[in-house]
Every structure is written in structure tokens, then in C-alpha cells.
Amino acid sequence: MLQQTRVAQGTPYFLSFTTVFPTVFDLANASEEQVLKLWQGLGYYSRARNLHKTAQTVAHEMGGIFPDNYDDLLKLKGVGEYTAAAIASFSYNEAVPVVDGNVFRVLSRYFDLETDIAQASAKKEFAALASELMPKDNPAQFNQAIMEFGALQCVPKSPNCSICVFNNSSIRDMLQRKKWETDKTV
Ligand code: SF4
Structure with missing residues (x-):
């Protein structure tokens, strides 16, 4: 959500998303139309589509368990090296450098x-x-x-x-x- 976007601009969208879709299953089961509607105004709509697709992968193919390491995170749609390194190190303490x-x-x-x-x-x-x-x-x-x-x-x-x-x-x-x-x- 914060790619090319300031925190102040992204925060209301993050709050709406987590209110309407409190779990990864809620997001996975939503229609694309619903997801894009909530994203309206934030731009770069491919991020919304990737987020939705990733929620479906995690919910339906991984039993709702989010990948907990760099290599597996990289397999998710819309997750590149930077995002995978950030999640793996911040959330799971994996020693991979974030280079921005x-x-x-x-x-x-x-x-x-x-x-x-x-x-x-x-x-x-x-x-x-x-x-x-x-x-x-x-x-x-x-x-x-x-x-x-x-x-x-x-x-x-x-x-x-x-x-x-x-x-x-x-x-x-x-x-x-x-x-x-x-x-x-x-
Ligand atoms: S360029 Fe200046 S601000 Fe940057 S690390 Fe060196 S001394 Fe610090």
C-alpha cells in the first residue's frame, strides 16, 4: 500500500481495508470490484489486484498461514526483493538486507x-x-x-x-x- 505513497496518505486506506477485511480470508473472498472500490483514489491499481491475488493464494493454497521466510515471500504476487527482505527481517528476524x-x-x-x-x-x-x-x-x-x-x-x-x-x-x-x-x- 505504501509503494510510492506517503504514510499519511496510505493510513486511511489501511484502516478501511483492515476494518472491511479483518482476516486474509475476508479479503480473499471479496470480489475484485469491492477491493478496487476501497482502493479508489490511491492509484497504482495493480497493487490492489496483487494484494487480492496474494490473499487468495495465502487463504486457499497455504491454509491462511503467511510465508515466514524471504524465499517463500518472493513467490507471492506483487512481492519483490525489497518487500520480501523488509517483511522477512522486520517480522521474522531473517538476516536479509533491505536495499532502497x-x-x-x-x-x-x-x-x-x-x-x-x-x-x-x-x-x-x-x-x-x-x-x-x-x-x-x-x-x-x-x-x-x-x-x-x-x-x-x-x-x-x-x-x-x-x-x-x-x-x-x-x-x-x-x-x-x-x-x-x-x-x-x-
Ligand atoms: S554524508 Fe553527512 S549526514 Fe551522511 S553519513 Fe556522511 S556525515 Fe553523516
């Missing part, structure tokens, strides 16, 4: 990586790095912390590095060196 735009930014700045994130191989590289850093006994907290850090502190434009916990002398030296090198070329 915030994570790309934090890691590339902190480690001074030049990798172009548009490249197909970039995701693999950042996922491997995040995996290496992740404490295996607390993947949920690590994933949520790095995503939140990117969203609130290490923001895309003009982050306030002067108050950043990672702004230690070695990082500062590196940034200053980079700035000096850039200044030299202009």
Missing part, C-alpha cells in the same frame, strides 16, 4: 563508493555490503535504522553533516579532500 534509495545513499557516502546505482550489478554490491555490516542477531533493527537514517539525517540534498554521528575525523578528512580535489578542477 536511502540505503544506497548512506552506504555510498559513508564508504565513498563511486558505483553508479543505475547499473544492474549495483544492487548486488550494496546488498553484499549491507549484509556484511548487519549484526546477524538483529537484522530488523539494522535495516530499519539505516533506512530511517537515510530518510531523516543523510538526506539527498544538503545533509547536516556537522551534527552527524558518523562525521568523525577520518570521514571529515575524506570529505574535505574530495572538496579540495573538486575545487582544484573548477
Whole structure:
């Protein structure tokens, strides 16, 4: 529900859905028309169709038991690597890294990586790095912390590095060196 959607915008829809369809069986047994009607105004209607289809799969093929690991979550319609990693780590404490735009930014700045994130191989590289850093006994907290850090502190434009916990002398030296090198070329 929150793909490309702010929490404030999605919350009323989440509340309506959970009121009208309190269990996965209620959602699975609803008609597509009912589901789309409740979704009206939220856009990206394929999400509603995928949610409905997944509810049917879980209700009718899995006995109402939601998959509890990354590989099985990936088999659900509409669930990609990002969503599967988020659910598996937040809900089941599985050590799989969540790699979104915030994570790309934090890691590339902190480690001074030049990798172009548009490249197909970039995701693999950042996922491997995040995996290496992740404490295996607390993947949920690590994933949520790095995503939140990117969203609130290490923001895309003009982050306030002067108050950043990672702004230690070695990082500062590196940034200053980079700035000096850039200044030299202009
Ligand atoms: S020092 Fe600045 S660039 Fe580095 S992690 Fe902190 S906010 Fe991001």
C-alpha cells in the first residue's frame, strides 16, 4: 500500500481495508470490484489486484498461514526483493538486507563508493555490503535504522553533516579532500 505513497496518505486506506477485511480470508473472498472500490483514489491499481491475488493464494493454497521466510515471500504476487527482505527481517528476524534509495545513499557516502546505482550489478554490491555490516542477531533493527537514517539525517540534498554521528575525523578528512580535489578542477 505504501509503494510510492506517503504514510499519511496510505493510513486511511489501511484502516478501511483492515476494518472491511479483518482476516486474509475476508479479503480473499471479496470480489475484485469491492477491493478496487476501497482502493479508489490511491492509484497504482495493480497493487490492489496483487494484494487480492496474494490473499487468495495465502487463504486457499497455504491454509491462511503467511510465508515466514524471504524465499517463500518472493513467490507471492506483487512481492519483490525489497518487500520480501523488509517483511522477512522486520517480522521474522531473517538476516536479509533491505536495499532502497536511502540505503544506497548512506552506504555510498559513508564508504565513498563511486558505483553508479543505475547499473544492474549495483544492487548486488550494496546488498553484499549491507549484509556484511548487519549484526546477524538483529537484522530488523539494522535495516530499519539505516533506512530511517537515510530518510531523516543523510538526506539527498544538503545533509547536516556537522551534527552527524558518523562525521568523525577520518570521514571529515575524506570529505574535505574530495572538496579540495573538486575545487582544484573548477
Ligand atoms: S556525515 Fe553527512 S554524508 Fe556522511 S553519513 Fe553523516 S549526514 Fe551522511
